[in-house]
Amino acid sequence: MADALILSHVVAGVTTLISGLLAAFFGKKGGKLHRQVGLVFYWSMFWIFISALLIISFVRFSAFLLVIAVFSWYMTFSGVRVLKLKKTMMAKPVDWTAAIITLLSGLFFIGMGFSYQLKAEWSSVVGYLCFFFGIFTAQTAWENIKGFRRGANQEKMWWWFAHMNSMCGALIASITAFTVQNGEIFKLPSEMMWLPWVVPTIIGSPLIAYSMNKYRKKFKVGKYAALNN
Known part of the structure; x- marks a missing residue:
């Protein structure tokens, strides 16, 4: 049973990847392909989250699995929910509940990070993982x-x-999980084993920033709003 669960x-992790x-690099954003593969991404990430909790509860505990699962699932969940909120501009109880639970989880992960570091005299890789992903999650x-509190007072195209x-944050988390879990295929020396933990973020973050800026310019929002005049 445990083997089948793992x-x-x-399989869900590979499908998500x-x-x-x-969804990120092929097809028109909002087009048919984007929506179809986005749906596959969403439900694959959902099973990653559920199966991670089951593995942690009944097979073995993994701080890495817990932190990545919660962070990536909430990013995916909120990324889909915002497409609903753009119509009503009013957060539902499910949105508030998920956000509050995730906020508390992020604070808990930060505490876990400090705990691991104190036990390992600030040399625990997992401790740093819990600490930094805890900050990102919270x-x-x-x-x-x-954003929920602002209601309708959102900038143009905020959704x-x-x-x-x-969704890009969830994808980076998914890639990070893949590179860390399969680090041996990169044949890295022991002193460079930290690279799989950070390279997806180092590469992904500038790409997200570039895309954000490109669409802000396209939609004429933020610093490009003056172009409307």
């Missing part, structure tokens, strides 16, 4: 909560940028 988790890359949830940021 296998399903791995492929569908996420297709910050993402808090930013969404602030587009929120969707892009969340």
